Amino acid sequence: MGKTACRYTISAIGKGGEMYYTYCRDKQELKKWIADNQDKLSTHELKITDKYKKTFLTWFSLKN
Structure with a gap:
């Protein structure tokens, strides 16, 4: 199995x-x-993580 860039x-x-x-x-x-999958998901329980975003910036990003 090959390595994929996700x-x-x-x-x-x-x-x-x-x-x-x-x-x-x-x-x-x-x-x-x-x-x-929008009809199956609870939108307030959805978490998306960007692997390429710097960790330092995620600490200070605003969350709603």
């Missing part, structure tokens, strides 16, 4: 209590996955 990690909880954990290579794939 940039985004998605961790989410579904409306029925299901747990989702997946990887996406780019922003288009990320948006498509969210659009395809």
Whole structure:
């Protein structure tokens, strides 16, 4: 199995209590996955991590 470059990690909880954990290579794939699964997901329990974003910047980024 080859090594793939996955940039985004998605961790989410579904409306029925299901747990989702997946990887996406780019922003288009990320948006498509969210659009395809939007009816199953609880949007306030959705966490997306960008592997390429500097850790220092994530400490000071604003969260809603």
